[in-house]
Amino acid sequence: MNRRTVLVGALALTTGLALTGCSSDSRPELEVTGAFMPQPVGDMAAGFLVVKNSGGTDRLTSVSSALSDHVTIHETKNQAMRMVSSFEVPAGGELDLGRGGNHIMFMDLKKQPKQGETVSVELHFEKADPITVDVPVKETTYNPKKQ
Ligand code: CU
Numbered sequence: 001m002n003r004r005t006v007l008v009g010a011l012a013l014t015t016g017l018a019l020t021g022c023s024s025d026s027r028p029e030l031e032v033t034g035a036f037m038p039q040p041v042g043d044m045a046a047g048f049l050v051v052k053n054s055g056g057t058d059r060l061t062s063v064s065s066a067l068s069d070h071v072t073i074h075e076t077k078n079q080a081m082r083m084v085s086s087f088e089v090p091a092g093g094e095l096d097l098g099r100g101g102n103h104i105m106f107m108d109l110k111k112q113p114k115q116g117e118t119v120s121v122e123l124h125f126e127k128a129d130p131i132t133v134d135v136p137v138k139e140t141t142y143n144p145k146k147q
Helices: 005-027
Strands: 030-038 046-055 060-065 070-077 081-084 086-091 094-097 104-106 118-125 133-136
Touching: 030 118, 046 060, 046 133, 060 070, 081 086, 081 104, 086 094
Parallel strands: 030 133
Antiparallel strands: 030 046, 046 094, 046 104, 060 086, 060 118, 070 081, 070 104, 118 133
């Protein structure tokens, strides 16, 4: 192998790494699955869902719904919940909102959704277009991950 071949090889390797590093700048490709809302017992409700991302990184920045004028996103740490300004939807990964963990919080409900109904919810992201999800209302104790 002469000196020139070694240099070309090194250059190709550097370019390859640079391209890989750019993947977080590509468009997010989002898909929402497994959404549900346990039937609320008071004037608050929680929403759970998974946002799958087969593209570049994004963030869930807000949620809106006709059910409530006060919809926020909460993280749960040490069994206490706290409002956050956004959640990461990692590139090639997923944002998992599930019981006992991070969730969507609906305060001051305008009506009481019942099991079998659906609640229309709009998810807003930093980069991707908003996604509207018809969230099915399940029984109050519903937890798909414990079945
Ligand atoms: Cu909460």
